[in-house]
Amino acid sequence: xxxxxxxxxxxxxxxxxxxxxxxxxxxxxxxxxxxxxxxxxxxxxxxxxxxxxxxxxxxxxxxxxxxxxxxxxxxxxxxxxxxxxxxxxxxxxxxxxxxxxxxxxxxxxxxxxxxxxxxxxxxxxxxxxxxxxxxxxxxxxxxxxxxxxxxxxxxxxxxxxxxxxxxxxxxxxxxxxxxxxxxxxxxxxxxxxxxxxxxxxxxxxxxxxxxxxxxxxxxxxxxxxxxxxxxxxxxxxxxxxxxxxxxxxxxxxxxxxxxxxxxxxxxxxxxxxxxxxxxxxxxxxxxxxxxxxxxxxxxxxxxxxxxxxxxxxxxxxxxxxxxxxxxxxxxxxxxxxxxxxxxxxxxxxxxxxxxxxxxxxxxxxxxxxxxxxxxxxxxxxxxxxxxxxxxxxxxxxxxxxxxxxxxxxxxxxxxxxxxxxxxxxxxxxxxxxxxxxxxxxxxxxxxxxxxxxxxxxxxxxxxxxxxxxxxxxxxxxxxxxxxxxxxxxxxxxxxxxxxxxxxxxxxxxxxxxxxxxxxxxxxxxxxxxxxxxxxxxxxxxxxxxxxxxxxxxxxxxxxxxxxxxxxxxxxxxxxxxxxxxxxxxxxxxxxxxxxxxxxxxxxxxxxxxxxxxxxxxxxxxxxxxxxxxxxxxxxxxxxxxxxxxxxxxxxxxxxxxxxxxxxxxxxxxxxxxx
Numbered sequence: 319x320x321x322x323x324x325x326x327x328x329x330x331x332x333x334x335x336x337x338x339x340x341x342x343x344x345x346x347x348x349x350x351x352x353x354x355x356x357x358x359x360x361x362x363x364x365x366x367x368x369x370x371x372x373x374x375x376x377x378x379x380x381x382x383x384x385x386x387x388x389x390x391x392x393x394x395x396x397x398x399x400x401x402x403x404x405x406x407x408x409x410x411x412x413x414x415x416x417x418x419x420x421x422x423x424x425x426x427x428x429x430x431x432x433x434x435x436x437x438x439x440x441x442x443x444x445x446x447x448x449x450x451x452x453x454x455x456x457x458x459x460x461x462x463x464x465x466x467x468x469x470x471x472x473x474x475x476x477x478x479x480x481x482x483x484x485x486x487x488x489x490x491x492x493x494x495x496x497x498x499x500x501x502x503x504x505x506x507x508x509x510x511x512x513x514x515x516x517x518x519x520x521x522x523x524x525x526x527x528x529x530x531x532x533x534x535x536x537x538x539x540x541x542x543x544x545x546x547x548x549x550x551x552x553x554x555x556x557x558x559x560x561x562x563x564x565x566x567x568x569x570x571x572x573x574x575x576x577x578x579x580x581x582x583x584x585x586x587x588x589x590x591x592x593x594x595x596x597x598x599x600x601x602x603x604x605x606x607x608x609x610x611x612x613x614x615x616x617x618x619x620x621x622x623x624x625x626x627x628x629x630x631x632x633x634x635x636x637x638x639x640x641x642x643x644x645x646x647x648x649x650x651x652x653x654x655x656x657x658x659x660x661x662x663x664x665x666x667x668x669x670x671x672x673x674x675x676x677x678x679x680x681x682x683x684x685x686x687x688x689x690x691x692x693x694x695x696x697x698x699x700x701x702x703x704x705x706x707x708x709x710x711x712x713x714x715x716x717x718x719x720x721x722x723x724x725x726x727x728x729x730x731x732x733x734x735x736x737x738x739x740x741x742x743x744x745x746x747x748x749x750x751x752x753x754x755x756x757x758x759x760x761x762x763x764x765x766x767x768x769x770x771x772x773x774x775x776x777x778x779x780x781x782x783x784x785x786x787x788x789x790x791x792x793x794x795x796x797x798x799x800x801x802x803x804x805x806x807x808x809x810x811x812x813x814x815x816x817x818x819x820x821x822x823x824x825x826x827x828x829x830x831x832x833x834x835x836x837x838x839x840x841x842x843x844x845x846x847x848x849x850x851x852x853x854x855x856x857x858x859x860x861x862x863x864x865x866x867x868x869x870x871x872x873x874x875x876x877x878x879x880x881x882x883x884x885x886x887x888x889x890x891x892x893x894x895x896x897x898x899x900x901x902x903x904x905x906x907x908x909x910x911x912x913x914x915x916x917x918x919x920x921x922x923x924x925x926x927x928x929x930x931x932x933x934x935x936x937x938x939x940x941x942x943x944x945x946x947x948x949x950x951x952x953x954x955x956x957x958x959x960x961x962x963x964x965x966x967x968x969x970x971x972x973x974x975x976x977x978x979x980x981x982x983x984x985x986x987x988x989x990x991x992x
Contacts (some may be wrong), residue, residue, distance in 0.1 A: 321344055321360075321361055321364045321409045323357065324353075324357070324423075326350075326353075326354075326357075327610060327640070327771055328610060328781075328917060329607060329608050329610075330350060330353075330354050330576065330611070331608055332606050333354050333358060333575075333606045333608065334354060334357045334358045334361050335361065335459045336358065336573065336606070337362075337365070337571075337589040338569075338571055339570065339571065339602060339603070340555070340570055340571070340573075340600035340601075340602070340604070341572075341573045341575065341598070341603065341604045341605075342550075342574050342593065342596040342597065342603060342604070342605045342606070342634075342725075343572070343573070343575040343605075343606050343607075343608060344575075344576070344577060344578070344593075344606070344607050344633075344635040345576065345577055345608040345632040345637075346577055346579070346604065346608060346609055346610075346611055346613055346635055346637055346937075347577065347579075347580065347611055347613065347614075347622065347937075348611035348612050348613025348640070348895070348940065349609065349610055349611060349612065349640070350608065350612060350871060351383060351548070351575050351608060352381075352384075352388070352548070353535070353574075353616065354575070354608065355374070355385065355386075355445060355546060355575050356388045356389050356392065356547055356961075357392065357657035358546065358573065359372060359374060359389055359393075359401060359403075359546065360383065360389065360392040360393050362402075362544055363393050363397050363780070364393075364436060364443045366830075367509065367543070367544060369397045369398070369400035369403075370401075370580070371541065371542060371543040371544060371797050372398050372401045372402065372542070372543075372544045372546070373402050373409070373542035373544070373545045373546070373564070373902065374401060374402065374403040374404075374546040374547075374548075374952045375404070375406055375545070375546065375547045375548065375561075376403070376404070376405060376548045376549065376558045377405060377406070377408065377548065377549045377552055378405065378952050379404075379405060379408075381548065381549075381893075382403055382405055382408070383836045385403055385473065385548075386398065386403045387831070389401065389403065390850075393893060399781070401699065402542075405516060405809070406520075406521060406549060406560065407521065408519040409524070409560075410521055410523070410524035410560075411428070411520050411521030412970060413524045413527060413528075413538070414426070414515070414519075414520065414523050414527065415522060416534075416675050417512075417527050417531070417534060419532070420435070420644035424513075425511050426515045427514045427515075428514070428515055428516070428517075428520075429509070429514045429516055430516070431517070433464065434516050434517075435458055435464060435494060436871065437508055437509070437550065438458045438461050438462055438501070438505060439458050440508075440683050441501055441504045441505060441508065442456060442458060442501070443462075443491060444751070447777070448476070448504050448508065448773075449500050449501065449503075449504040450500075451497045451500060451501070452493045452494075452496070452497055454670065455747065455834070456494075456497060456498070456834065457607060457755075457834075457835075459836060460484075460834060460835060460836045461498070461501050461505075461927055463483060463836030464483055464484070464498050464501075464502070464556065464836060465501070465502050465505055465518070466517075466518050466587075467480065467482075467483035467485075467836075467909055468480060468502065469518035469519070469521065469556065470518060470521065470523045470554045470555060470556050470586075470587035471554070471555045471587060472522060472525060472555055472556050472558075472559060473557070475499060475502045475503040475506055476503075477498060479495060479498065479502075483587075484834070484836065485832055485833070485834075485835040485836065485913075486832065486833045486834075486835075489833040489834070490801045490834070491688065492571045492789065492825060493739075494734040496885050498578060498698065508833075510650045517946060518556075521556040521557060521560065522556055524560055525556055525559050525560050527564065527991065528560065528563035529563060532752065534555035535563060536567070537566075539565060539566070539567030539568070539569070541570045542564060542570045543571060544569075544573070545561065545564055545565050545571060545572045545573065545578075546573045546574075546575070547573070547574045547575070548575050548576070549575070549576055549651065550575060550576035550596075551572040551576040551577060551578050551580060551581035551588070551590055551592075551593045552576070552581065552583050552586075552588045553588060553589070553592050553593075554586070554588050554589060555587065555589040555713065555937070558589070558592045562684055568980055570600070572600065574593065574596065575634075576593050578590055578593050578594050578631075578634065578933075579633050579933055580635045580936065580937050581930070581933055582888075582892065582930060582934050582937060583592070583874045583889075584930055587651070587678075588603075590930075593634075594631070594634075595870055604713050605634060607634060607635040607636075608635070609635050609636050609637065609638050609642055610638055610639070610640030611637060611638065611639055611641075611940070612640040612641055613641075613895055613940070613943055614639065614641070614940065614942060614943055614944075615639065615641065615643060615644060615645030615646070615944060616639040616641070616642065616644045616944070617645055617646065617647060617648050617946075618645070618648065618939065618940070618942050618944075618946050619637050619638060619639040619974075620637075620639075620944065620971070621648045621939055621941045621968055621971055622637050622903055623636065623637035623638075624967065624968045624971055625932065625935050625936045625939055625964060625967070626932070626933075626936050628752055628838075628925075628932070628964075628967050629925075629929060629932055630926050630929060631929055639883070644803045645796075645944050645945070646944065646945045647972070647973040648946050648947075648948065648968075648971060648972045648973065649945075649946070649947045649948070649972060649973055649974075649975035650947075650948050650949070650950070650965070650969060650972035650973065650975060650976075651663070651948070651949040651950070651974075651975045651976055651979055652948055652949075652950055652951065652952065652976050653862050653950075653951045653952070653976070654817050654951060654952055654953060655951050655952070655953045655954065655955055655959075656694050656695075656850060656903065656951055656954070656955075657694045657698075657850070657853075657854065658764070658951065658952045659694065659902060659949055659950075660694030660695045660904070661694075661980075661983070662979045662980065663684070663695070663698070663900055663902070663949065664695070664698035664699055664701070664702050664704055665702070665979070665982055665983045666947075666975075666979045666982055667679070667682060668702055668881060668986070669705060669986070672684075677881050677897055677898050677945070678881055679704065679705055679706075679881045679882055679885075680881035680882060681884075681896060681897035681898055682776065682883045682884070682889065682896060682897070682898045682899075682900070683884045683885075683886065683894070683896040683898070683899050683900070683941060684706075684883060684884070684886075684900050685886060685887070685888050685891050685899060685900065685902065685938045685941065686885075686886075686888065686902050686903050686908075687719065687794055687887065687888055687903060687911060687934070688843060688847075688887065688888060688903075688909045688911075689711050689714075690714060690717055690843065690844070690847040690885055690906065691852070691902065691903050691908070692708050692713055692714045692885050693713075693714035693715075693847075693851065693854070694706065694850075695885055695902075696713055696714055696715075696871050696872070696885070697854065697867075699883065700867075700870055700871050700874055701841075701872075705874065705881065705882040705883065706874070706875075706882070706883040706884075706885055707875065707882040707884055707885065708829055708875065708885045708886070709885065709886035709890055710843045710886060710887070710890045711887075712874075713871070713875060715868055717847075717873070719828065719844055719848065720847075720848075720851065721741065722741060722742050722745045723815060723818060723824075723848070723851070724821075724868075725737075725739075725741040726738075726742055726796075726797075726800060726818045727743045727800070727811065727814060727815070727864070728861070729742075729770070729800065729801075729816075730770065730797070730800040730804040730814065731801075731804060731861045731862065731865075732800060733768030733769060733797070734762050734766075734767075734768055734769065734783075735771055736759050736762070738759075739755075739759075739769045740755060740787070743755060743793075745822075745824075745827065746823065746824065746826075746830075748786065748789040748790060748793055749786040749789065749826070750790070751897075754780055754909055756771055757780070758773075758780065758855065761776075761901040766799070769794070770794045770795075770797035770798045770801065771792050771794070771799060772794070772795050773794025773797070774791060774794035774795060774798060775794075777898050778903050779917065789804050791925045792821070793822075795821075796817070796818065796821045799817060799821070800818070800968070803817065804861050804916060806859050807859070810856045810857070810858060810859055810861075810862065811855040811856070811858040811861060811863070811864045812852045812853065812854075812855040812856035812857075812858075813856075814855075815848070815851065815855055815862070818853055821948065823849075825845050826847075826877070826878060828844050828845065832844075843907070843908070843912065846943050846954055846955075849954075849955055849956060850955055884896065886933075887914075888909075888934050888937055889939045891933070891937065891938060891941050892937050895942075895943055896942060896943065897939055897942075897943050897944050897945065898944065898945040898946075899939075899942035899946050899947070900941065900947045900949060901935075901938045901939065901946065901947070902947050902949045903949070903950075903951075904948055904949060904950040904961065904962035904964065904965045905951065905954070905959040905960060905961060905962055906959075906960040906961070906962055907954075907959075907960075909931060909934070909935060909962050909964065910923070910928040910931035910932070910935075910962065910964070911931055914927055914928050914931050915927060915928060916932065923963055928963070931964075932964060935962075947975060948968075948972060950962060950965055950967055
């Protein structure tokens, strides 16, 4: 009886049959890469390879567990359980602990993220004797991200540091860089003193073991004769260096699977060059292309090919439909602004589910570039009783800046609330220490007075200098004015928010904070986000009405049982699939993101600068199985919004949904009035 391939095409079979030598499998969206990877392991076992000689690496624990389950179904528990199938980090832990056992030493403990944070907070504390810093405003998250970035690039504390992990590396002056190096050194010293390692050490220490310990390197090279790596486009410097060390011995049987068109994690230190240059780095490497998308209709596959066709990079492979069946056309929706976009989409979704009955709520995904874009949809869906879930975040009202503004508003109705005051006492910076906060809170409790009263009347007793005294006094006056505005019928919550951002120079504060922020996928556009929030809040006459609205939004989110529309960022959507996808906010500045867009002397976008954003657009498009709607809008509320360059390139291949969507709104609203 021969090997059971199941249903495979010629290219998939070629990948499964590949035995020796380096091989790159370029696996497009929906091409069955996980099945190919698992069956290739099964084929290795079928031809007699010892399962203990196989190392298969995936990027998440969940993916590893799913693949392990599939493998055991194919080859049985006895063989399947002996294959090492896990993440880079799980392999690293195994290697590090083995190194210690061989040396008859006690292995280190692994600290969790919360313990890492506590260690950094201790180092950064003003009372800390561990190190002395010139900058007192380095945030723990920035320090942790900075250290993680250096390690993923195999940069040690005394090496030349890579500042590209900072949101604005050009703004990092010499003293700031020195402080970051000092924190990095102190952090490593503290870990060594306590005998612990962190998540990133699982990579860096594994690489160092392979590089420096010739015996262990030889043992592992001979043990793992066959190495397989999934999602190779997401590998970073440390991970690739580990693979190079393991596969640089006699066997060189490294088999990698990935899609360079889905490389969207450079902000996590991954490098798309590793998969693009694989044939250059590995002598006699073979490339097998999995080009057939079995997930999506012909129309969706064709539009994904159109998105990537305008790239400045040559990506191996093409996009073609493996299903071969046609479906709905690709629709394009144009609305006035982001609030109108959410409203129109909400009505259209309700029509599809409850009138047309062509799809269920749980089959629909709303995708956007930034988490802050969820707010209009949360509001619109709540208004129409559409069940939804914001994946991977607390939703719009959990964003730091929104929580700060809400804390200001909360003090207008609860003037003695210590938690709200603590959140904003240094937003912006006012020099209020934890010790001072403790004194202020004690006075509010003892004399039953508000924070505004204390700051307005006793700032001179609380401040060490005239500058701080003025800051505290102004803070108190702002809180007093907010309370007065909330009690008056002449102001809305939107007016109160304008008062906050104006009297505190809040936007200037955000700009200063952004300069020293760690790079992330969801940065930028905070000022426009707040302006949009202010416009929305003009419909609330007081803070209590806004609180009622927010409470309704949060209650809707809390219902775990309902079938829900999924709201998520494009980054979070990678690897998922949905019957119907709305790719929203397709305007320049969002998709592509403003921080990626570089322009030439004529003001035109330089194509090379938005390559990763293009790949992100491709990821979003390829999440759809049956129906895809691309949406844009004409205004951001204050200024004209420019249609995304990606949408402009492919718009001729779409059908305008706008007239139908707006007629559905008219019919729905008329029906509601009857």
